[in-house]
Amino acid sequence: MKIEITYPEPPRVSRWFELLRKVARWIFGFALVIAPGINILLGGKPWSLVVLWAMWTTWNVLLSPDIVEFNPISQIVKSLIHIVILLGLIDVLLAPGWASFVIPIVAAAALVAALIFFLTDVRQHQHNMMPLIWLTLYSSIAFLVVFFAEISMDWPMIALGVVAWTLIGVGIVAFHKYLRIEFAKRFHWK
Amino acid sequence: MNEHRGTMSTNTASIAGHKEREKRRRKKATATAPELYMNTLAESERHTVDAYFQRLAQYIDLPKSQHEDMERDFIKALQYYESTGVTIEEATERMALHKLGGFYAHPPLRWYSLDSAAKIYPMSMGYRRMSMFRLAVYLKEQIVPELLQIALTFTIKRFPSFATTLKRGFFWHYLDSTKRRFVIEPESGHPCKPLIIHTSGSQSFRVQYYRNRISAEFFHVLTDARGGMVFLNTLTAEYLRLLGHDIPEGNGVFDIGAAPNECETRDEFRRFEQRRKGSGFRQGRALQMSGRLSRNRPCQVLHFELELPALLNYARSKNTTITGLMVALMFLACKFATEENRGDIRIQVPVNMRKFYDSRTIRNFAMYCGISLKLSEITTLEEILPEIDRQLTERSAQEVMEEMAVSAVNIVRSVRFLPLFIKRPVAAALHGFLGENAFTNTFSNIGAVDLPLQMAKHIEKFDFVLGSGTVNRAYCGIVSFAETAVLSVTKLTVNPSFEDKMYELLVGCGLSPKVSGSVLHED
Known part of the structure; x- marks a missing residue:
């Protein structure tokens, strides 16, 4: 099958933001499990809730812009x-x-x-x-x-x-x- | 003393000269684009152009930067006309300012709630994921961007529901009208890239050009393929008029001088509100074609150009329609392109509801049916065609479509008082389950494009590209015009099995398609 190209060459797409989102998703996912776990194990004040909310804020405000x-x-x-x-x-x-x-x-x-x-x-x-x-x-x-x-x-x-x-x-x-x-x-x- | 006086007068003259030069320099620096343009014209032409731009200012009440950009658009068009030997009088007549109407001078007050079919799209869209489609017309000559821009400037007022920005309400999204300079752009990259719709006054469609092709890409919240085609045809007709051709209205070309009619922006799903019974969304998972999903969506678009008479004759010889034949070929190609050995292949076929109801709406008014075959039942074209025809006839019948439309309306009504922030995640998940995963592929046939004869002679062909989703590896759309039918395949995977098999099958049918498209974009 011979294809005649009738579209302009696509420009290279920068993927750094996508990569950043991916890395952040992994880190936040990991922290979602680890932070409450450590908090429960060590006891004391529920600081993990603050950590989780801070992560959610970072994700929502910086990494997941409104569409x-x-x-x-x-x-x-x-x-x-x-x-x-x-x-x-x-x-x-x-x-x-x-x-x-x-x-x-x-x-x-x-x-x-x-x-x-x-x-x-x-x-x-x-x-x-x-x-x-x-x-x-x-x-x-x-x-x-x-x-x-x-x-x-x-x-x-x-x-x-x-x-x-x-x-x-x-x-x-x-x-x-x-x-x-x-x-x-x-x-x-x- | 006299000498001193002479020196003084020389100095004064020099200062005055300097001041004059400075004044001229400042004037030049602050001169508007029309003023600079007029400086290049002969005296007789200057009056005509001056009067033209003075009148233009009366038609535009936009922010200064946009006003200036619009002035530049008109200057570029005038310069194009000048370069082709068209007189200023003729040029200003072709670009008669009454074609602007009051659109750019009136405040943006209209707004539109989304129709029942469109409500799901903004709720299910995500970062780099948007339900788009594209219609393109290929003219017999290269596109003149200067005139295409003016054509869009004149045409958009006739489509007020397109001159909108998507906004977020408390219960639903809606379209808020926006007054701005709507811009054309040169094509870059693959079709149906997601639009940037988050900024103030952003467009939910784009008009692009490349060589002899004008393309209009739409976010599905605005319209369906039928409505999009009316827009593209009206835009192209106006573009041809600007080139000096006499193109009448009618046959899918709106009169841009007429006021928009309320029935054109009507939500036709409202007609199903009173009816009780509804069904049609319950479908299980379908098989997916094999192949790693590309990060670029779509990663390639291919067009199979077919001779329409040959295609029609072949379909008739098999006692089927073009849709029946194509769906059957797609089943065979999908089977070839999957590694699975059991399950159902299901192809989604959109159905234009306008064929059942008298409607002039240019907003969404389409439902869909699913044609399904077990993998083991997919054998040869001759064997599967009767079953596909049966399913197509039964499942795209008016009663079935009506029940489905009633279902859609009922679902919308039942959740209407839930705040959007609750509905959105649920709707996104449901869309994946009911939409993407329930189908292997999509085939949309928008039929034959009918145009005024005076316009048809300038046009080579059309194509129709469905935007990509997230799971299905391919989407197919077909449109025919004059003697040519173009089947477009939008791909989400590098794996070429599906299109290779389609090509082989089409050649086997004696249709010998000419294949064109984009390069494979995979990094």
């Missing part, structure tokens, strides 16, 4: 959620007492960073608004929970609450039409 909607705002929000959970785990499982102070600072910083990205090109990022909305909602809910549960409220939480609620207010006034359409799209079930 749909990969933009600065969505990545800030995704990273923040993973980091907040990691900080929460460290606080609860290993070294308690600081997370309620640190997490609001990290969240407020992420909220401001996402907002700056949004403002660099409002027209373009209007279509990537949803992660920012989610982050604002999470932050405002966290503020309300701390406020109504009468947990001691430090300045970082107040700052986070102020930023989040200001954003909600401004967002509703400036983008109410757009928000209505955005919610209809994002929550359609047909």
Whole structure:
């Protein structure tokens, strides 16, 4: 069978990222078994949970990029959620007492960073608004929970609450039409 | 004193001259592409072009960089026309700006929920894995990229559901309309490479060119082969018009001046929502052909070019159809290409639902049937043909397809309130079980392409390439036009057993195919 070549020569494909994923998958798979095993054998604090979550964060944020909607705002929000959970785990499982102070600072910083990205090109990022909305909602809910549960409220939480609620207010006034359409799209079930 | 005054005036003149030169240099540096282009034209042409670009600005409300890129597209097209002796007046008439409509000036407000067939594709896709297909048209002359770009710029507005970006909702993915400069690109590498769809405003299709070939590759969320063919034909018709040919609408060519009709973007699966009974997805594992899976997917694409009258005559002589004949040959080739000695070979055959229902949709409206034979039953062409014809007739009947469509709709309805992050892993696993592993191979026949006569005379042939999956070693698609049928084989393995046997069988049928394709890409 004689084949007449009618396609251009394919370029060489770089496979380093694929290789990195493969190596990481093996290492993480190995650690998934070994870390809890050692933790159970040695006893003590459940540090292996922190290790596992840190690996999951690395995989999810760095090695398994989103195939749909990969933009600065969505990545800030995704990273923040993973980091907040990691900080929460460290606080609860290993070294308690600081997370309620640190997490609001990290969240407020992420909220401001996402907002700056949004403002660099409002027209373009209007279509990537949803992660920012989610982050604002999470932050405002966290503020309300701390406020109504009468947990001691430090300045970082107040700052986070102020930023989040200001954003909600401004967002509703400036983008109410757009928000209505955005919610209809994002929550359609047909 | 006078001398001093003279020196001063010389200095002043020199400074003024320098300022003027600097001003000109700055102006040149900040001059827009149309201004620079107009500087190369004669005075009489300059007015026409100036007016043209002033009007163009009214039609485009895109970010500055995209606006400028579009201006450059039009300049390149004008320069091409100039190089071929077409006057500026004629060129601006061929590229009449009303063809842009309001598409690039209106904000992107439309959005489309995915049809029931398309919902699975984004949930089952992965890193370097995407359900794609490709349609290509071969013209009788080399492609002019400058005009193809303009043709796409004019055509895309007629296909609003294609001018979209895939987005993630809470329950389902959806298509969000995007206004941007949709670009053509030269072909590089193998067909059906996954698209980059994650960036803001990214396209879910690509238009490529190579020598005399225009190819359109689609992510299956947008459309099926029928819808894709309408797009490709409409694009090609507009391209030919830009070349100065008079091509009418009709016969699968949309009028790009007309407003998109709601029925063209309708989810036709909604018509099955009220019906209760459904079945058709329960199938066991099928045998797979042997051969190590390549890391490059696909690693090769082959086209078997056949004479349509000879193919038809041979199929008729065996009392079967082209689909029946090809599926039978594929069974024989698949048996040859597997090391297994028992089990079922099952070939997936997509069925166009438009043949049962009056529909003008350009979105997905196809189901599929599975034709299955035990390995031991696959003997000779003559012996297996009656059974294959029987299965094809029974399993692609309207009632069966309808039941399957009802099943698809019922499945979608039953999980509609589950959040996407729960549905996605389940759907990905089910897709592997129900789709890939349940079949050995796929054969899709999109039939004969019908075109206006004025257009047909510029076209040599078409081909139809199915994108690769993860398990099946080969996928086959066939399309016919005029006197030529092209069977395309998409390969996932270096092992050449399947296509070698297909070739041998086709030669044995007296069809003597001409084989073309890509180099084997394996590293």
